[in-house]
Amino acid sequence: MEIALQQYLKHIKEITTSMLKVAESSDLQVIFDYIAEIAKDLVGAKYAALGIPDGKGTLKYFKTAGMTEEQIAMLEHYPKGHGLLGAIISERHNIRLDDLAKDHRSVGFPANHPPMEKFLGVPIQIGAQLFGMLYLCDRVDGNPFDESDELLIESLGSFAALVLVSAEVTTQHNRIHMLEERERIGMELHDGIIQSLYGIGMQVELLRLANQATPSELSPIVDSLNNVIEDIRRYILQLRQGNGNVSSVQEQLEWIVARLNVPEKLKVTIDASHKKPPFDNLVFESLSLIVSEAISNAVRHSQASRIEVFAHTVEKEFLIRIIDNGDGFDMNHLSEHPQGGLGLKNMAQRARLYGGELSIYSQIGKGTTLTVRVPIKYKI
Numbered sequence: 285m286e287i288a289l290q291q292y293l294k295h296i297k298e299i300t301t302s303m304l305k306v307a308e309s310s311d312l313q314v315i316f317d318y319i320a321e322i323a324k325d326l327v328g329a330k331y332a333a334l335g336i337p338d339g340k341g342t343l344k345y346f347k348t349a350g351m352t353e354e355q356i357a358m359l360e361h362y363p364k365g366h367g368l369l370g371a372i373i374s375e376r377h378n379i380r381l382d383d384l385a386k387d388h389r390s391v392g393f394p395a396n397h398p399p400m401e402k403f404l405g406v407p408i409q410i411g412a413q414l415f416g417m418l419y420l421c422d423r424v425d426g427n428p429f430d431e432s433d434e435l436l437i438e439s440l441g442s443f444a445a446l447v448l449v450s451a452e453v454t455t456q457h458n459r460i461h462m463l464e465e466r467e468r469i470g471m472e473l474h475d476g477i478i479q480s481l482y483g484i485g486m487q488v489e490l491l492r493l494a495n496q497a498t499p500s501e502l503s504p505i506v507d508s509l510n511n512v513i514e515d516i517r518r519y520i521l522q523l524r525q526g527n528g529n530v531s532s533v534q535e536q537l538e539w540i541v542a543r544l545n546v547p548e549k550l551k552v553t554i555d556a557s558h559k560k561p562p563f564d565n566l567v568f569e570s571l572s573l574i575v576s577e578a579i580s581n582a583v584r585h586s587q588a589s590r591i592e593v594f595a596h597t598v599e600k601e602f603l604i605r606i607i608d609n610g611d612g613f614d615m616n617h618l619s620e621h622p623q624g625g626l627g628l629k630n631m632a633q634r635a636r637l638y639g640g641e642l643s644i645y646s647q648i649g650k651g652t653t654l655t656v657r658v659p660i661k662y663k664i
């Protein structure tokens with residue numbers, strides 16, 4: 285018994301080492317392949333397979349180890365999960381047989397299948413949730429599978445269940461991250477680049493109304509287009525580089541306002557921190573686009589004569605406030621605009637993306653105040 289125990293512990297060590305290796309991959313196909321291979325080596329079987337159920341009683345995946353490419357290619361079809369393979373799915377307990385053909389659940393092999401006799405099948409499950417099935421056929425030494433083979437494969441199954449759960453979580457996590465990225469890029473395009481293009485459109489419209497365009501009138505349009513190109517280039521660069529050198533909050537906001545082509549009669553004042561922003565470059569860049577959209581809303585919709593921008597760290601929050609003295613609007617009727625804009629929604633979402641929030645206060649005839657608060661501990 286002592287020797288058996290030592291052997292068992294040695295195998296458990298093998299299982300943990302190899303499964304930790306498996307867990308490094310986030311590619312489910314690779315993980316499936318490894319698990320079948322490890323099972324085969326662990327009990328010295330000729331053949332092993334990992335089946336993944338499709339939730340309807342049959343198999344979604346079937347990964348084999350021990351069969352050659354040629355043998356697989358010759359098979360009439362892959363196992364579908366009937367017979368013994370399916371019995372594990374429905375019965376949810378181990379099946380160990382010295383001659384599988386004699387079992388009443390057996391449905392025989394598809395044409396051209398190599399002969400197999402001894403069988404061990406074990407469900408991979410946590411509680412009532414079935415993740416897969418491990419199937420083994422025929423030991424290399426010709427002996428039938430014994431109790432300790434069963435125990436080892438069961439242990440491997442538990443590890444495999446954990447690895448599969450964690451791979452699933454990683455996949456979900458990556459998906460969420462990807463959605464966040466897409467969201468962010470979409471907002472970036474709307475607030476930054478689309479707004480710049482909108483400005484160019486306005487200039488072209490003015491020329492059209494004046495019914496003529498001279499070179500001196502065209503050159504600001506060319507400049508604006510160059511700005512858009514520069515925006516895109518800078519944005520791509522930032523995506524690649526992450527953190528670069530950032531000037532102060534004040535300078536960065538001044539730069540944004542300069543780029544917006546605010547009409548001269550509209551006075552914009554900026555009261556912002558002279559320190560570097562308390563965020564990663566990309567986060568601050570993204571937050572400053574809230575300012576950009578807010579100012580462009582005020583220019584387009586409010587008839588304001590003054591806009592004040594405030595951006596400072598207050599306690600543990602970064603606070604951005606944009607106040608205009610324009611027409612204001614009725615916040616209760618916003619959702620009634622059928623082609624309702626994306627700007628305000630984007631701003632709110634952008635603030636939330638960094639753990640903060642946006643609040644809007646507007647009253648008809650009394651101007652609009654937008655406040656964004658973002659906790660400064662946030663890092664990406």
Ligand SMILES: Nc1ncnc2c1ncn2[C@@H]1O[C@H](COP(=O)(O)OP(=O)(O)OP(=O)(O)O)[C@@H](O)[C@H]1O
Pocket residue numbers: 578581582585586608610611612613618624625626627628629652
């Ligand atoms: N500062 C403001 N002053 C007056 N009205 C505003 C102001 N900001 C927003 N609004 C009103 O709220 C509406 C929604 O703004 P939002 O930015 O979401 O969309 P939009 O500017 O119309 O379109 P988009 O931003 O997608 O180009 C505006 O159409 C406008 O009626």
Ligand SMILES: [Mg+2]
Pocket residue numbers: 577580581625626627628
């Ligand atoms: Mg807008």
